[in-house]
Amino acid sequence: MEQVPLSHVLILSSILFFLGIYGFFSRRNMITMLMSVELILNSININFVAFNKYLYPHQLEGVFFTLFIITIAAAEVSLAIAIVINLYRRFNTIDIEDTNTMKF
Amino acid sequence: MNYDISSILILVLPLLSFIGLALFGKRLSPCISGIIGTTVLFITAFLAIYTAYEYFFAVGSQAGTYIPHTAIKFTWLQFNENLSIDLGIVLDPISVMMLIVITVVSAMVHLYSIMYMRGEDRFRTYYAYLALFTFSMLGLVVSVNLFQMYMFWELVGVSSFLLIGFYFTKDSAIAAAKKAFIVTRFADLGFLIGILMLSYGAKTLDFATLIERLTQPGSAHLASMTACSFLGLSTLSWALLLVFMGGAGKSAMFPLHIWLPDAMEGPTPVSALIHAATMVVAGVYLVARLFPIFAISAPDVLTIIAYIGAFTAFFAAVIACTQTDIKRVLAYSTISQIAFMMFALGVSGWGEGRNEGFTASMFHLFTHAFFKALLFLGAGAIIHAVHSNEMKDMGGLRKSMPITHITFLLACLAIAGIPPFAGFFSKEAILSSAFHGNPLVFYVALVTSGLTAFYMFRLYFKIFWSKAAESHGHEQEHSHNHEKGMWAMNIPLMILAVGAVFAGLIPFGSFVSADGKAIELPFHLAFSIAPVAVGLLGILIAASLYKTKNDRPEQVIEAFGRAYRWAYHKYYIDEIYLFVTKRVLFNLVGRPAAWFDRNLVDGMINGYAYITTTTSEAIKPIQSGRLQTYSLFFLGGVLLIAVLLFVKFL
Secondary structure (H helix, E strand, O other): OOOOOHHHHHHHHHHHHHHHHHHHHHOOEHHHHHHHHHHHHHHHHHHHHHHHHHHOOOOOHHHHHHHHHHHHHHHHHHHHHHHHHHHHHHHOOOEOOOOOOOOO | OOHHHHHHHHHHHHHHHHHHHHHHHHHOOHHHHHHHHHHHHHHHHHHHHHHHHHHHHHHOEEOOEEOOEEEEEEEEEEOOOOOEEEEEEEEOHHHHHHHHHHHHHHHHHHHHHHHHOOOOOOHHHHHHHHHHHHHHHHHHHOOOEHHHHHHHHHHHHHHHHHHHOOOOOOHHHHHHHHHHHHHHHHHHHHHHHHHHHHHHHHOOOEHHHHHHHHHOOOOHHHHHHHOOEEOOEEHHHHHHHHHHHHHHHHOOOOOOOOHHHHHHHOOHHHHHHHHHHOHHHHHHHHHHHOHHHHHHHOHHHHHHHHHHHHHHHHHHHHHHHHOOEHHHHHHHHHHHHHHHHHHHHHHOOOOOOOOHHHHHHHHHHHHHHHHHHHHHHHHHHHHHHHOOOEHHHOOOOOOOOHHHHHHHHHHHHHHHOOOOOHHHHHHHHHHHHHHHHOHHHHHHHHHHHHHHHHHHHHHHHHHHOOOOHHHHHHHHHHHOOOOOOOHHHHHHHHHHHHHHHHHHHOOHHHOOOOOOEOOOOOOOHHHHHHHHHHHHHHHHHHHHHHOOOOOHHHHHHHHHOHHHHHHHOHHHHHHHHHHHHHHHHHHHHHHHHHHHHHHHHHHHHHHHHHHHHHHHHHHHHHOOOOHHHHHHHHHHHHHHHHHHHHHHHO
16 A cells, blocks of 8 residues: 655644644634644644654654653643633633733 | 959940840839949949959069050951951050049949939930940950050940930030031041051051060161151151041040030030040040050150140130030030140150159049049039029039039049149149150140139139029028939049049059059159149139129120130131031032032933833833734744754755
């Protein structure tokens, strides 16, 4: 069976990455921004797995890294959700435009 | 008990008393804290007498010579291997003599103040200050090191400042305290420069080593300090002259005397202790401490001291004749008497038969402490009874205050130099040494001792005899005894009166002399005729003018005219000082300095602040609080790095 070439996978991860960036900058809802960050992380994960598979098929470092990133992403999300809930309690909104009191 | 330990205790007890009263005084009742302070001082006085006894009669002398004995000494600050500041206690004839004077007078003043200061708000603070002063003065006289002396010198200055300004709600007291502090501080600047010059030349601050290095002929240090001269005086002479400037400030020598009369704003017992008996003689003590250097290596400075002393003695005596505030009369009298001690040192020389001036000076210091403290305490009792400092409010008090009257009379006789009271012997010794040392000074001193007798008895007759015409109506009021129940005020008066009468009978020359060997103070009956006659003449004139109310004083004042007015206004010295400081120094130095400070120094600082503010105002909108804007900057940075890497590795 013919393999999917590496470039296809990289294109997929790039699309995911820039979708995430776009989401992060264009959305005003904090939950959506969080989801965009997850997209960025996952695109990186795909990169790691793909390079591991195509360049060094006998080693597992890329896969391990992916596992680490998934763990950290889970921790980060739980923290971020906690912050979002606190912000909601304080400002009664999760719109990023309205929570700009931390300035000069 | 070892007398080393007792000499250490003499210093430690007043310090403990000060710390205790200052920290815990608020929890004690005023009476208890006064009693504690007084008890401590009485113990200290007994220790001092014990120490003196041990030193003079048991262990101090070797083969007829009193040698300095170092009770304790440790290095406090080491500059280099040669120069260090030591703290310690040295016992030699003059320091032991001063220990007695200070502790006895201080104990009397402590006891006296229990009643004099009763009912004051800050009674406990007053006792704490008194203890602080006593400690610092004791530390000053037992110094082993020139710098230790300077430290205690400043401490007595501070405690004097605190006590002059004790009634700090009174404007005049505040002004007097500031004046005393600034004038003596200004003089101490000279003292400090003198110390630095001496220590630079002799490479030591220790008294014994300093004196040894600067008096031995042929020593390298002495040669280096006398090698070059400026305005006709060698470096050593300048250094000693600057040291004397410090002494002149503390001892109120002309022209630095202006603070002492104003210092009378303090409570009267304080004037008795600090501004009559102890602190103001610190300058004399300083010169006496360094006397071998003065006498052997810089006799020219001693001559200057003699002339300054003689002039001050006469000048202050003239002013004292015209003042109407009894404490001010006593203050000028103090200046005059200290000047006697000063010029006695000045006319003295070094060596057999020429150094009796030193002994005479110390003798007069000793006797003066008793009778002047007595005069001040007596004046305090009078002020306490009359509630006024002015002579015109007094008169005819001899019936209502018999004890004060008798003791005051004894002190007046003592200061006037009438035999056989204490002042007679010491003043004889001074006059005799002046006669042999410097005839000009002798004649000035002779006239001054006549003036002394005159102004003291003017004071005495005006207070106790002459009755103002209008006060006849108050006879009933005056006739009751003001002294009843005032035992704490009367006992010190009586004890000091004993000193004022009998202190002159001590064979002082066999205890205190410049080189430690006993000398015989000259005493010729023929010589003492003139001073005693002058003194009696002064008393007679005072009696004829002031014993009963008459108009002769006014006629005398008329006859003197302008001379009287000048003396009454203290020769306008205060005004001259004010002119020099306020008009000249303030306009020529103060204002330009203030302009420089406001415009250049402050301007630079304000300029920095202005630049910082405007810059931060300009850039602060970058911190907008919008998360996504921050991330955009971040993204821009990342992209920039990516582009750079791309360009580099392409």
